[in-house]
Amino acid sequence: MIVATLWMLGGLLLAMLSPRILTTMICRFVNPTVILATWAAIVVGTFVNLTVPAVVLLLPNHGGVSAVFHLAQQCWLALHDGASNGVETLVGAVAAIAITAMTAGILISWLRMARERRHTHDKHLGIVHILEGTLQVHDHTLWVPLEQPLAYSIAGRPSLIVASTGLRSHLRSESVAAVLAHERAHLRGRHHLFVRLAESVALVLPWLAIMRASPVLVRTLVELAADASAARTHGRSAVHDALRTLRPHAVPSPALAMATDTDCTAVRLHALATDRNYQPGVRRSFAAYVTAMALPVLPGVLFLCVMALTSCLAVA
Numbered sequence: 001m002i003v004a005t006l007w008m009l010g011g012l013l014l015a016m017l018s019p020r021i022l023t024t025m026i027c028r029f030v031n032p033t034v035i036l037a038t039w040a041a042i043v044v045g046t047f048v049n050l051t052v053p054a055v056v057l058l059l060p061n062h063g064g065v066s067a068v069f070h071l072a073q074q075c076w077l078a079l080h081d082g083a084s085n086g087v088e089t090l091v092g093a094v095a096a097i098a099i100t101a102m103t104a105g106i107l108i109s110w111l112r113m114a115r116e117r118r119h120t121h122d123k124h125l126g127i128v129h130i131l132e133g134t135l136q137v138h139d140h141t142l143w144v145p146l147e148q149p150l151a152y153s154i155a156g157r158p159s160l161i162v163a164s165t166g167l168r169s170h171l172r173s174e175s176v177a178a179v180l181a182h183e184r185a186h187l188r189g190r191h192h193l194f195v196r197l198a199e200s201v202a203l204v205l206p207w208l209a210i211m212r213a214s215p216v217l218v219r220t221l222v223e224l225a226a227d228a229s230a231a232r233t234h235g236r237s238a239v240h241d242a243l244r245t246l247r248p249h250a251v252p253s254p255a256l257a258m259a260t261d262t263d264c265t266a267v268r269l270h271a272l273a274t275d276r277n278y279q280p281g282v283r284r285s286f287a288a289y290v291t292a293m294a295l296p297v298l299p300g301v302l303f304l305c306v307m308a309l310t311s312c313l314a315v316a
Contacts, residue, residue, distance in 0.1 A: 011049025012208075018042045019213040026217075026267065029274055032224035036194060039217060042210055043201060114196070120154060120252040141180065150249045152257035153183040155192035162255075170245055178230045178238040179246075179258050185229035186256045191222035195256065220264050222256065227268050240272045 022042075025035045146164035149171065154160045161183045167176050186192065198214035205211040231239045246259035259265070 008050055011046050014042060014049065015046045015208040015210045018046075018210045019217065022213075022217055026220065026224070029271055032221045032228060033189075036218070036221045036225065039210075039214070039221065040194070040197075043197075043214065046208065046210060116254055118156070120254050148249065149246055150251075150257070150259065151179045151183055151246075152251045152255040153186045153192075154252065154255050155187060155190070159187045161187075171242055172238075174234055174238040175242040175245070178234040179242045181230040181233050182226045182239065182242075182258050183256070185226040186222065189222070189225060189229075191226065191256060192254065194218050194222060196254070219260065220267060223260055223264060223268055224271055226256075227272060231272065236272050240269065243268060243272070 018039075022035060022039055025038070026032075140158055141161040141163055144162060144164050147166045147169070149164055149166040149169075151161065151163040151167060154162070161180060163180065163183075167179060171179070195215070195218055198218035201211040202214050227239050227243070242258065243265060248259045248261060249257065251257045260268075
């Protein structure tokens, strides 16, 4: 039970500290794709760190996990009485019920958002079919006759980009191309799925800091990633000009728009003003992704190492 408790504490520590870690990475202009992978690993790792120990407590002989940590357990039990099997089973059962409820909540939230996305996507396809020949549709891009410059993307089959004709009258051609490249980067990177997952976990697990902060963090990261992709193709100045010209506008909730809130736009403009190209070498990229995948397990390992060292030194 001690090992399982420390494992859970490691997961809670990770959930508490990770928003600040991710924010620091953004401020230091780390590749947004790497930060996004780090966020996904932390979310999955937090869930695993909170669920697996509860399952282990319910398994006969804890599923053999106690053998893995035999040294730590023996040293710790030399100083402390172990919890009774009844207490372990009760704690495991309560945790399992809570985990089941959380999982069901995330699944229900995900399905609700997926249904909303399909409804929005189908509505846009219906407009295309009804007004076929009236609206311009080219390369999965629906051009609507509006003077206000706007653009947003909707995931689905087929994916759609909605852009106003006002883009062409307010922006130079290179900036218009950068806006469309930005939206294609959202679709290619499946950014809509990341945003949907972030909103689902925040809705169900708002008491965990990383889950509560996920919607804002992920929306910022996907915009930074799409900006970087568009800048590599059309240049930073084209993306910068488009971002300064476009203003936040109402879009369907499942969509991702080029223009976002003021705080996010300020971060994006700052990132575009730097000399970072977000294209490190293969070795650096590999090291960054390995670090991202390893981060979720570090708190639990640290707790176990401290427990083993402290208890064994005391026994000695």
